[in-house]
Amino acid sequence: MVSRRDFNGGLLALAAATFLGESRILSSAGARSDFEPVPPDLPLPSTSTAAAGWIHEARVLQPWGKTQYLAFTNIGDRAERLKDHFGFNVLMAMPVPAHNAITPPEYHLTEEQFRKAISSFRRAGYKLMLYSSIMHCGHAPQWQFGGVEAEHPDWSEIGADGNAVTEYGHAWICPNSPGLEYTLHYTADLVKAYHPDGIMLDDNGYYHTKEGGWSCYCHYCQAGFREYVVNRCGERWLESQLSLKPDNIKIPTQKGPLYALWLRFRNRTWANADEVFRKALRELDPSIVFFANTLFDYNQAEQSSDLQYHHEDVVFSESHYSDSWYMSEKMLYGQAVAAGERPLWNYVATFDDSEYSRLRPPEVALPMVAASLAHRGLPWIVYYGFHQVANGSTLQGMAAMLSWYAAHPEYFIGEVWTPALALVSPLSRNALNQPLFPSNASFLLQRGVPLAMLCEEHISSRVLESARLVTAETCGVMPREAAGALAAWVKAGGKLIAQNEVGAYDETRRRMPRSSLWERLGFEEPPQGLAKVGQGQVFVVKPEAIGPVALAHSVPLAFDVPVTEVEVIAYRQPQRTLFHVLRHKVFRGPVQIATPAALDSTAGTARWHQPGRQDSANLPLKQNGRRLQITLPEVPPYSVIELGD
Known part of the structure; x- marks a missing residue:
C-alpha cells in the first residue's frame, strides 16, 4: 500500500x-472578424418536481423476465421476507402483456397472478412503479412482434442512410413522430388500470443503427430541426454567421456549427417528450412520480439526455461497470446533474452480464453497492440470482449492507x-x-x-x-x-x-x-x-x-489513506462528523486514516459501525495538530466512523 x-x-x-x-x-485558427454569439436557446415548458417524500428513501427491487415470474408466483410472504432481509420498499413491475412478450411460455404470467402479486407487495408497504417506454412502447406485444414497425414505418428512428435503429429486434420509435402520442396512450392506460405510484420510461434517448449511424433523420425530425434553428437563430444570424437560408437547412452529417445545433435539438426533443408525459400523467394522478432511464454518463453526445433531468422527478441510470472507483465517479456526476433538486437512483448490476443468474463475487459486487450508497445513490437491485445457492455469499453480503442502510438513515444525512x-x-x-x-x-x-x-x-x-x-x-x-x-x-x-x-x-x-x-x-x-x-x-x-x-x-484538503484502495466521504452534521469508509480493493491488515487539516477535526472517541454487526467498536484515535489519526484493524467493504466528544 x-x-x-x-x-x-x-x-x-x-x-x-x-x-x-x-x-x-x-x-488554433482565430475567430472570424464578424463573429456574433449564437442567440440564446428557446425556453422549454416544465412541470414542478414531484413532492412525494418516498422518492428520497426508495430502495427498489426489480424482477425482470423470468425472475418476475419467480417473484410473482407462489407469492406467500415473499414481499415481507425481501423487505426484512434486504430493506426493499419499492417494486418495479412490467405489465403482463409486455412480460409475456419477452419471456418463454413457461414463464408467462396471468393477469390474476400479476394483480395478486402486486397487491401482496403493496400490503407489505412497497410503492409500485410500472415499466414503459417511448422507443419500444415498453416491450408491449404490438412493438415486440413488429406490428408498430409494419404499420407505421415513418415513426422509426433512422440514420442519415435511411436505416432504422433496430436494437432489441425492431425499429425504435422517434419521439418527434406521432409515436409519442401512441406510447403516451399506452402508458396512460397502465396508470388507469393499476394506479401505480410511479412510471419509468426505459432507454430514453437516441441510439445508432447497425451501421453505426446516429439518429434521427426522419422527416419529422427534419421539419422540427429546421423550425427550431430558424426560431432560435433568426434568418439574419443564419445567413451572416453560417451562410444559410432557412429553405436550405437540413440535418447535417458532418460536424460543424449546424451539427452542434442538431445535437442541441436532439436533447430538446427528449426533454420535451418527458414533459409531455409528465404533464399528461399528472393530469391523471397529481401525485404520480415520473422519470426515465438514461445513460447520463455516456462519453458521447449520442443519447441526448442532457436536458431531460429538469423534466423528471428522479435522476436514474443503470450501472453495469464492475469498477467501484468508476461507480463513485459516476455517482458524483449523477449528483451534479441532480443538483440537489431531485434524488439520484442507481441500478447496481450485481449480476454477471454474461449470465444473469450468476451474481458477481462479493469482492466485486459489494464495493459497487457501497460506492453507490456512500455517494447517496439510492439502490435499485434486479432480482437476478436470488434463487441460486452458488450466489449465497454475495446475497448474504448484499442483505447485510442493504438492510443496514435501510435501518440507519441517520448515517446518510448532513452536508x-x-x-x-x-x-x-x-x-x-x-x-x-x-x-x-x-x-x-x-x-x-x-x-x-x-x-x-x-x-x-x-x-x-x-x-x-x-x-x-x-x-x-x-x-x-x-x-x-x-x-x-x-x-x-x-x-x-x-x-x-x-x-x-x-x-x-x-x-x-x-x-x-x-x-x-x-x-x-x-x-x-x-x-x-x-x-x-x-x-x-x-x-x-x-x-x-x-x-x-x-x-x-490539495495537501490540507486530502485524507491520508492507501492510494487507490480506500475512499473516505465526510458527512458533517450539526452535532457530529461521520466518515464513510469504502474499500475498493481487497487487502488485509490494519489501516491508518489521517483526516485533512482543512477539516479541522477534533474528537474524543471514534465509534466504528459496520453492516452485519449489531454493536459498534471504539477505534484507536490520536490528535495530531489539526489532524486526527484513526486506526482500523481491517477495512471491510463499507463502514462508518462516528466522531464523538
Missing part, C-alpha cells in the same frame, strides 16, 4: 515542469464535505468531443481528495462559495454566466487550475474572439503558469497535468 504523502514531493516538481507550453484542443470541485462540461463533450468526465476527478478521488463534480449550467456564486480549489480540464465551452461566476470566485480568493482553452468556443463549435473565462479574469490571452487575480490564483497547465498539479495543492 502506498500512502498519499509519498506522492507530494514529486508532484510539486511536476507542477513546475508543466507550466510550460500550450495545449490546443482544436484548431458532504467536498472542498474541491471538478468542472464537467456536457456542452464541451457535445461540441468539441471532449471527455465527459475529466481525468483529474478520478486521479484526485483515488488519492484521498474529497471532491464533487459541478456541471457548467450550475456554476454560480452560491455553489462556489465553499470551494477551496476548482479544476477545469475540459470546458472548451463555458457559458458567459458560468465564466462570470467562476471569475468572481477566483478574484475573491479562489484557486483555479485550468487548461488554456477554457471558454474558447461557443456551443456551436466556433472559436470566439476571446475566451469567456479569460476575458472576465482580465486577460487578453490565457496566462501561462501561475497568475494572481485579485485575492486568488490561477494555474494554467496542460490538461494531462491538472490532476497532479491539483493534488500538489
